[in-house]
Amino acid sequence: MKEAQPILPAHGDPALTVVLHAAGSPDTNGVTSRLEPGESALHLGSGLRQAGEIADQIREITSPQQEALAYLLSGTPFAVTEHGALRATQNTWSAASLDARNTRAFKPSTTYHLSFSLFVSGNGPSAWAIEDALAAYMTPLLDALAGVSNFTVTTQVQLHASFSPSIAGPTFDEASGKWKLRKEDLSGFVNAAEWPLSPSIGEGSTINFVLYVPAPGHSPLVVADTGGTGWLVPQWGGVAILNLDEPTTPRKSTTDTDRTTLSAANLDEIILTFADQLTALIGLPSSPAGSLALRIAALQRERATALLLSTASTLGALSRLVHKLPNIPIPDTVATSVGALGNAQAASEASEKAFFEPSMVGQVYFPDEHKVAVYVPLLGPMGVPLVLAGVKELLGWYRGMREKVKRT
Known part of the structure; x- marks a missing residue:
């Protein structure tokens, strides 16, 4: 009961x-x-x-x-x-x-593009079972987040990926027998000049997730301060290192097939790391830790609040603009956009569109003095004959009235 x-x-x-x-x-x-x-x-x-x-x-x-x-x-x-x-x-x-x-999270968006990239220092592994791994561990999370944003996913593999020239590179620690990356090198680890990473183009931000497999001569490779193999790059994405030659790495066997293809078992922990990084990059609250549903609901309320504040600010600016420029035309599309407050996201996007309506923005830099300068040369040649004709008619009417008075 x-x-x-x-x-x-x-x-x-x-x-x-x-x-x-x-x-x-x-x-x-x-x-x-x-x-x-x-x-x-x-x-x-x-x-x-x-x-x-x-x-x-x-x-x-x-x-x-x-x-x-x-x-x-x-x-x-x-x-x-x-x-x-x-x-x-x-x-x-x-x-x-x-x-x-808020600093590490992306700007709220209705769509995010997730790019999963495998960069290998040498010539192998040259393939990975990324679809199976994503289906097992990432897709359930994306389905749960469907009420917050839409997600598109792309994957790629790049061989012979060298370290970025902007970092000193890993150093070998004899005490632990591991290669270590300094904390100050983490932000410059990604070789943006040579690695074909997806930029944020078009609608929605691109969140990059990079899996790097070091050469056997630089394995195992870890972060110096923490001993970990993954880190977050604020408002960009996440990076993880997979040390295939490390004894603790789960592997089914050491056959040549496994060396050329990363199985879903190799990627289990990596995708879980990426999933955790994704929640941080979209601003998902960390508490209450026991309920993903409550955390997502909290994120929805935060986004709704932020979007309503942004909408109110934009609509206030639009209202002040209209009052300051009383002659500015207000198209029907603007009135429709301003009233589209069905939900906070639509209202924010609609108000931004209304504020930057092309037919209105052009009037901001078109004062009344310019109107006079434009229309007087056009109306002058037409107005002078009309005025003269009107004066002539008035004079004729006046003379006619005087003659009529004299006769009476």
Whole structure:
């Protein structure tokens, strides 16, 4: 027996559903609280039945979201609600952490292009089972993120990929028996001049994921400070190193076939690393760690808030422009775009389009003095004969009236 109670009112989707399990229920397995990765639900066992304990659990889950929203709204007229709820959270957020998350993440977009590249120092491996690996570990994540953005995927392989000339290169550490990359070389590791990486062209940003296989003479290759084999490049993508000759690397066998083709088993951990990097690059919150569904819902609320703020700012600028230039024409398309507030994303894009409407922008640099200078030479030759004819008619009418008066 169990009962569920939504936190939000019945109209609309609840932000969090609390599921209370009866004593001895097999659903809790003795755990007092649990989050499911695919659910926006908090499962509570019989050990947490007091209102205060339940409130503490809910507060622990929702407080990071409150802090993030307060961070977005800080410095705006919406920073404080009617009840002052956001003001209270401003003293608790970690501004540095939120700044770092926003700095490394791409600008919100409706579409992202994911480019997965295999760069090999020598002539092998020359192929990889990237489709199988992506289907197993990346596709479920992209499906879950479908409500946030659309994703397109491309892959490529490049052999004889040399280190970037901008870095000193790895150094051998005799104590550990490993080649190590210095921290300051990580940002310049990608050889942009010779590696055919996908730039951000057209709609949507390109997120690059690079898998580098070093030559046997430079393997195992790790990061000096952490000993890891992967790192994030803010607003660009992620890099991972695969040391095939390292004993800890999972490999089915050492046959020539395995040497020329990376199997899905070789790529398991790599794709999981890329998936984790992707969540950071699109700005997905790291908490609550136990529920991907709640993290995605939090990201949707953050994006909606940011887009609404951007839309309000753009529409305000458009309104000020129209009031400043009363003679500027307002096409029907602009009126339609300004009213397209069905959702925050459409409103942001529509307002930007309305603000930069070509038929309006041209009028910004066309003051009234220019209108006089343009139209007077055109209307002058037409206006003078009309004025003279009108004066002649008035004089004739006046003379006629005088003659009529004299006769009477």
